[in-house]
Amino acid sequence: MIGIIYNEQKKGSKDLYDYIINWYKDKGKVVISKIEDLTEECEFIVVLGGDGTILRTANIIQPKTIPILGINLGRLGFLTSVEKENLDFYLEKSLDDDNYKIEKRIMLDVEILNNGEVIYKDIALNDVVFSRNYLEGMLGFLVKVSDVSVDEFFADGYIISTPTGSTAYSLSAGGPILTPEMDVILLTPICPHTLYARPIVVQGSEEIDVILISAGRKSIISVDGQRHYKLNNKSSVKIIKSKVITKTIRFKDRVFFKVLGDKIGKRK
Numbered sequence: 105m106i107g108i109i110y111n112e113q114k115k116g117s118k119d120l121y122d123y124i125i126n127w128y129k130d131k132g133k134v135v136i137s138k139i140e141d142l143t144e145e146c147e148f149i150v151v152l153g154g155d156g157t158i159l160r161t162a163n164i165i166q167p168k169t170i171p172i173l174g175i176n177l178g179r180l181g182f183l184t185s186v187e188k189e190n191l192d193f194y195l196e197k198s199l200d201d202d203n204y205k206i207e208k209r210i211m212l213d214v215e216i217l218n219n220g221e222v223i224y225k226d227i228a229l230n231d232v233v234f235s236r237n238y239l240e241g242m243l244g245f246l247v248k249v250s251d252v253s254v255d256e257f258f259a260d261g262y263i264i265s266t267p268t269g270s271t272a273y274s275l276s277a278g279g280p281i282l283t284p285e286m287d288v289i290l291l292t293p294i295c296p297h298t299l300y301a302r303p304i305v306v307q308g309s310e311e312i313d314v315i316l317i318s319a320g321r322k323s324i325i326s327v328d329g330q331r332h333y334k335l336n337n338k339s340s341v342k343i344i345k346s347k348v349i350t351k352t353i354r355f356k357d358r359v360f361f362k363v364l365g366d367k368i369g370k371r372k
Contacts, residue, residue, distance in 0.1 A: 111153030154178020244318030
């Protein structure tokens with residue numbers, strides 16, 4: 105049983121969607137095309153789109169842990185498994201699980217609090233980003249790791265990411281690259297106004313608390329770059345590793361560091 109989801113906004117996605125459905129049916133596979141009908145009996149979900157489509161899919165299907173086979177219809181597609189130019193080759197490979205490995209990627213549970221009261225919960229595969237309106241002053245942060253104060257500083261923003269998210273915004277902000285199956289959490293300040301605030305990697309078992317000590321009128325927190333919530337001087341955010349994971353398919357001939365070089369090389 106195979107699931108399939110596509111991003112309707114991507115040019116040519118519907119034609120490709122229909123093609124893949126018929127391709128798997130011709131191979132004798134049952135194909136599920138409605139998200140609500142997906143079960144963990146599915147071998148995997150084919151996701152047509154870019155990184156954003158995969159992030160949305162990971163959020164929608166949880167707590168189910170169905171492996172995601174992403175086909176890149178976007179610009180970068182770092183989370184995807186296949187480029188559409190090699191589609192038929194990898195569809196054939198997907199019929200035999202000896203041709204790929206399933207990567208288990210941690211997710212982050214996010215609680216947004218005002219005056220100590222939880223006002224919203226979310227879950228992230230990539231990252232949680234604190235940011236400000238560019239016309240306003242810097243944000244002030246107090247960062248704690250398992251109740252121990254790490255630093256208090258001012259910056260344009262702050263990123264808390266999984267290893268999966270280490271190749272996204274955190275990388276652009278000077279954070280390290282982490283391999284996707286590591287069990288760690290990455291803390292990366294954005295343009296900190298201090299000599300000493302640097303990216304920090306902590307064990308996945310740690311609890312992260314970020315307390316706003318100064319926030320502008322249009323300061324927000326973004327979860328996976330897709331869901332945005334307003335912050336104020338009474339806001340704090342608690343982040344821990346989730347019990348839910350995301351599984352992605354990585355074909356054995358697409359080694360992480362080779363894909364990394366190919367993808368980063370395209371950022372021109």
